[in-house]
Amino acid sequence: MPASRPNLRTIAEHLGLSVTTVSRALKDGPEVKPGTVAKVKAAAEQIGYQPDARGVMLRTGKTMQVCSILYSPEVGDYGDPGFLAQVESLAQGLEADRYSLVVLAQTSNKDPLEPVIRVHTQRMADAVVFSRTTSQDSRAKYCLQHDFPFVSFGRTELLTPHAFVDHDDEQAAYDAVKRLIADGHRKIGMIDPPENLTFFGYRKQGARRAMTEAGLDPESLIWMRSDVSVRAARDATTALFRTQRDATAIVCASQMTMIGALEALMELNMDTIRDGIGVVGFGGMPFRMLSKQKLAYYYQPQRHVGEVLARHLHDLMVGVPAQELQTLLPYRRIDDLAAFREGEDF
Structure with missing residues (x-):
C-alpha cells in the first residue's frame, strides 16, 4: 500500500510542534519565531510536503x-x-x-x-x-x-x-533603418505583422523617423504584412525582390521572419555579401548562422x-x-x- 501523502500533521509530529504552529510557520506568520519558521520549512522540503491545491482554494479562493x-x-x-x-x-x-x-x-x-x-x-x-x-x-x-x-x-x-x-521596437526600428541608410540603402522592405498589433505601430514610427531625419521620403519604405512565420516571410521576401528590382535591404520583425527572408534569398540565388543585400532581424533566441552571411540582429533574450x-x-x-x-x-x-x-x- 503506498505511503500517505505528507501533510501538516506529518511535519508537526516529526518536529514535535502543533499543527497550528506548522501552518503559521509555512505562511511566515509573525507570531512564529524566525528559527522555528526556518526549521519547519526545512522539514517540509525534506519530507516532500506540498500544499493540497484543493484545500488552498477552499480556504483562500486562490488556485495558486x-x-x-x-x-x-x-x-x-x-x-x-x-x-x-x-x-x-x-x-x-x-x-x-x-x-x-x-x-x-x-x-x-x-x-x-x-x-x-x-x-x-x-x-x-x-x-x-x-x-x-x-x-x-x-x-x-x-x-x-x-x-x-x-x-x-x-x-x-x-x-x-x-x-x-x-x-522597445520603436527605437530598434529607428536604429536599424538609420544604419541601413548610412550603408547606402535607399529602397528598404519592412516585413511586419498585421498592423492592428501595437508593436507594428511602434516599428513604423521608428522606421519613418529614421527616413525623415535622413531627408528621405518615409513613404518609400515598402511595408509587407506577414504572419510571424518562416513560410510567410519567405513568400513576402520572394515577392519583394521579384517586383521591386531596386530593393537592397529588408528588415524582419522577428527571428522566424529573418530565417524566411534568408531562405528566399537562397532560392533567388542572392547573397547578402556578394549582392550587398542588407538583412536585419529581431529576436529573443541566440541566432547561429551555418553559412557566412552579413546580418544584423537585435536581441532581447x-x-x-x-x-x-x-x-x-x-x-x-x-x-x-x-x-x-x-x-x-x-x-x-x-x-x-x-x-x-x-x-x-x-
Whole structure:
C-alpha cells in the first residue's frame, strides 16, 4: 500500500510542534519565531510536503496558478521557439511564490478574448499573461473591468494603466533603418505583422523617423504584412525582390521572419555579401548562422522577458500599483552572429 501523502500533521509530529504552529510557520506568520519558521520549512522540503491545491482554494479562493495564453500558430512547425524559453523562465520565476504556470493555446480562428474569459469565469488561474496586444485590446479591457490580475507582453493605448513588459521596437526600428541608410540603402522592405498589433505601430514610427531625419521620403519604405512565420516571410521576401528590382535591404520583425527572408534569398540565388543585400532581424533566441552571411540582429533574450513577467505578476498580486509595473526592454544589436557560437554571455 503506498505511503500517505505528507501533510501538516506529518511535519508537526516529526518536529514535535502543533499543527497550528506548522501552518503559521509555512505562511511566515509573525507570531512564529524566525528559527522555528526556518526549521519547519526545512522539514517540509525534506519530507516532500506540498500544499493540497484543493484545500488552498477552499480556504483562500486562490488556485495558486497563473495562465499564460499562447498564440499557437507562433509555435508550430514554422513558429517562434522564443516563446518556449519565455514560458520556462516565467514558470521558474513563479515557483518562489508556490505558483504553477498553466499554458492555454489560442488558435488562429478563435477570438483572443475567449480564452481570457474562460480562465476568469472558470477560475482556472489567479492571473493571466497574454501577448499580441492591440491599441484597444479587448482582453486588457476585460481584465481591468473585472479586476482580474494580468500582465501583458506588449503595450496598449488604454487610458487605465496596466502592467506590461514590452520591447522597445520603436527605437530598434529607428536604429536599424538609420544604419541601413548610412550603408547606402535607399529602397528598404519592412516585413511586419498585421498592423492592428501595437508593436507594428511602434516599428513604423521608428522606421519613418529614421527616413525623415535622413531627408528621405518615409513613404518609400515598402511595408509587407506577414504572419510571424518562416513560410510567410519567405513568400513576402520572394515577392519583394521579384517586383521591386531596386530593393537592397529588408528588415524582419522577428527571428522566424529573418530565417524566411534568408531562405528566399537562397532560392533567388542572392547573397547578402556578394549582392550587398542588407538583412536585419529581431529576436529573443541566440541566432547561429551555418553559412557566412552579413546580418544584423537585435536581441532581447526571451528568458529575461519571462523573468520580468514573473516579477511583475508577483508584485501585482501583492498590491503594487500597475503603473509601477511597466517595463520597456531595449534590444542589443549584434553584428557578428558568430559570437553566439563562441559562448559569449548575452
